[in-house]
Amino acid sequence: MADTSGTNWSGSEGEEPVDTNAEIMWAVYRALSKNGYPELTMSQIAAEFEKSKGLLYYHYDSKEAILNDFFTHLCERLETSLVDDEYDDPAEQLWAVIERILPAAMDDEQLEFRQAFFEARSQAPHNRSYHEQIRRSDHIIIETLEETIAWGVDTGQFTDVSPEDHAELLFSLLYGCLERGTALEDQDLIDRNRQLIEAHIERTLLE
Known part of the structure; x- marks a missing residue:
């Protein structure tokens, strides 16, 4: 699963939650950022929830249940907000899209959340629900990249490449860069590799 977060946890970092469910999801985001996935507990999520703790436990009785809903929420927000604006130019x-997948700059909380997110993603082989959510979110991102590249090829602004193949490769490059950089807590590494990815795009698509 990609945090796309354009890679924002919900597509709208910093927005005030508008209902109880949004407040619960925001509490999960903060708890994951602070504690990571392996150590996360319902008590830690409840500590971040500003309403009655009993209300949280009324809706969810386990960490796995609330995380399953959280990852579903991420995919839904990703699907509706991967490209926030309408563009007249495919480039x-x-x-x-690249900026949303691999932001040029992240603060400590954003970096910590991505670390927790990748920890959760690693559970996919053992958790069918996570596996399906990861497959879904990856498909959303790759499909958006493929459609964007196809648009550029069709209009003659990109070189004549296979949109499907290039979308798959580009997603793998972006994801690998983000995962490696967050695991090592190295923003400079992310920046250097992002520059290499940008140079690759300019050579293969824009020349």
Whole structure:
């Protein structure tokens, strides 16, 4: 599963939650960022929830149940907000999608959340629900990249490449860069590899 977070936890980092479910999801985000996936507990999530703790336990009785809903929520927000704006140029849209997948800059909380997110993603072989959510979110991102590249090829702004193949490769490059950089807590590594990815795009698509 990709945090796309354009990679925002819900597509709208910093927004005030508008209902109880959104407040619960925001509490999960904060708890994951602070504690990581392996050590996360319902008590830690409850500590981040600003309403009655009993209300949280009324809706969810386990960490796995609340995380399953959280990852579903991420996919839904990703699907509706991967490209926030309408673009007249495929290259501009491509750079916008890349920015959402692999932000040029992340604060400590954003970095910590991505670490927790990748920890959770590693559970996919043992958790069918996580596996399906990861497959879904990956498909959303790859499909958006493929459609954007196809748009550029069709209009003659990109070189004549296979949109499907290039979307798969580009997603793997972006994901690998993000996972490696967050695991090592190395923003400089992310920046250097992002520059290499940008140079690759310019050579293979924009020349």
